[in-house]
Amino acid sequence: MSQTGAAAASLAGEVRIDPAQTRGARQSSPAREAWWRFRANRLGPVGLAIVVSLVLLAVGAPVIAPYPYDKPDFGAAWQFPSSQHLMGTDGIGRDFFSRIAYGARTSLAIGLSAQAIALTLGIALGLAAGMQGGRIDFAIMRLVDAVWAFPRMLFAIMILTVLGSGFGNVLLAIALTGWIPICRLTRAQLLGQREQDYVTAARALGASEARIARVHLLPNILGPIIVALTLGVPEAIFAEAGLSFLGIGINPPIPSWGQMVGESVSTIRFYWHLALFPALMIGLTMLGFVLLGDGLRDALDPRSQS
């Protein structure tokens, strides 16, 4: 651990110490190495393929979906999968495949934007706690402890009850708990890196704390944060699916896979297709992002390799 840690630190140091010599390599070499490590993890590329397909499905939903996602057709209600309706129809005759395709938009939009908010909040507070120390650190960490001691779902449920359901509020409820792991990670990484020699050297050369944080520390702690970010996306997607499953997430008629699973439970004995397809899509999405995250961890954070 300490050996590889030192090796990684000196690797990062080398790039910085001799900018003239490594200018050209600086862009490609660490990235290429990371790409090799990413491909060495056999399942990482599988995850990447799943995620890319999902993005294509979400972006291309209007082209891919054969029917509108919200148009009821009462004559065609409760149909099982057929050549006309690939995944059957729901209780009011909406084409289920079209709703599944549009559901990818909901999942990805929530997952990505919740993580973007969580990332901003988490890094800002983590940097503040780790760099300032003292009272600010204490206050932020107690807040982290308190929110952490709350079951995440309960917290989100309560926020949604205050604000009401709907896309924006779901996003907020998820982001308000999602920043915690990133904040903890940023702070822990900072505390680990602050005592490294290159920071002492920068300080001895008269660099300000803000410059040290921005130019030296942030790039060095970025790897683990990117990994946490990738693994946070499926958690946000799971949270959205869970809240919609309980009926307090995304409002109909906007399709959400979690909402579709939740609605299917009462009729699962008869209409298996309404439960199976959205459940499979949620599972596949989670799997894709987690495999991608694992692959990225091997690629970007060599210190944590098993």
Next chain:
Amino acid sequence: MGRYILLRLAGLAGVLIIVSLITFCLMHLIPGGPYDEEKMPLSEEAKANILRSYGLDKPLWQQYVLYVGNALRFEFGYSYQSPGETVTQLIARVWTVSLQLGALTLAVAIPLGLGLGILAASHRNSWLDNLVTLLATAGIVLPTFVIGILLILLFSNTLHWLPTGGWEGPSTWIMPVTAYALGPAGIIARYTRTSVIEGIGTDYVRTARAKGLSERAIMWRHVLRNAAIPILTIAGPLVPDLLTGSIFIETIFRIPGLGSYFVTSVFQRDYPMIMTLALLAALVVSLAYLSTDLLYLMIDPRIRLAS
């Protein structure tokens, strides 16, 4: 040691105060009260009477102080959604079911996770190892309600072996416990595998083998004891989740446990119930972290408290 525990307990009290404050504020921010018009049409006087009897007519800060005072005496008031029953009685009644579910799940998840992890580690890179890794990943990644749905579709719809829900005897326990246990078992299996592989490669294991110790003794006395630390780190925080009940598992399998009350209490603005549930959850989580840390001290003589 005593001082350390005291300090930690003081910290726990702090967390509970913050949690109760957050909950209290959130609950009172929720638009509408439990006795609003659309829920039950009441005369002005009757409404004022009810509000007074629950202390809802007092200023907010007084309500909070009153609440904390009562909570210290373990009086959490009456649940609005189940009149005639105190919150304590209601929780005692429904938590029993969730505790059964949680305990059964732990009883399945821990041995399963440890066993699979050890199995994978001792047959490293074989098809068995790959299979365990695949199973563990699926267990970790798939949400419990997705696993639950797939189980129902397979065992109730297709094979007709098991009932779709309820909580009446072993045949109804199988699917919820399986759906619930796969995640924790997967996490434990993964960490056990890594720790055991690390342990097998160490010098002290080579020494133990050189002096003629049996493989079984090496595994139990040397490898697993050292592997226990990282496994504990990961397994400790899983316990409170399982004991406070899963909202999803209980919804899908129609189990009358605590989980469903998390949702209905918020919908019905049952202030006493939601406050108590939040405090209970925070308490169980914090106690689990504390006991995990204390267990470290017992398992690993190398860990000494920094004074």
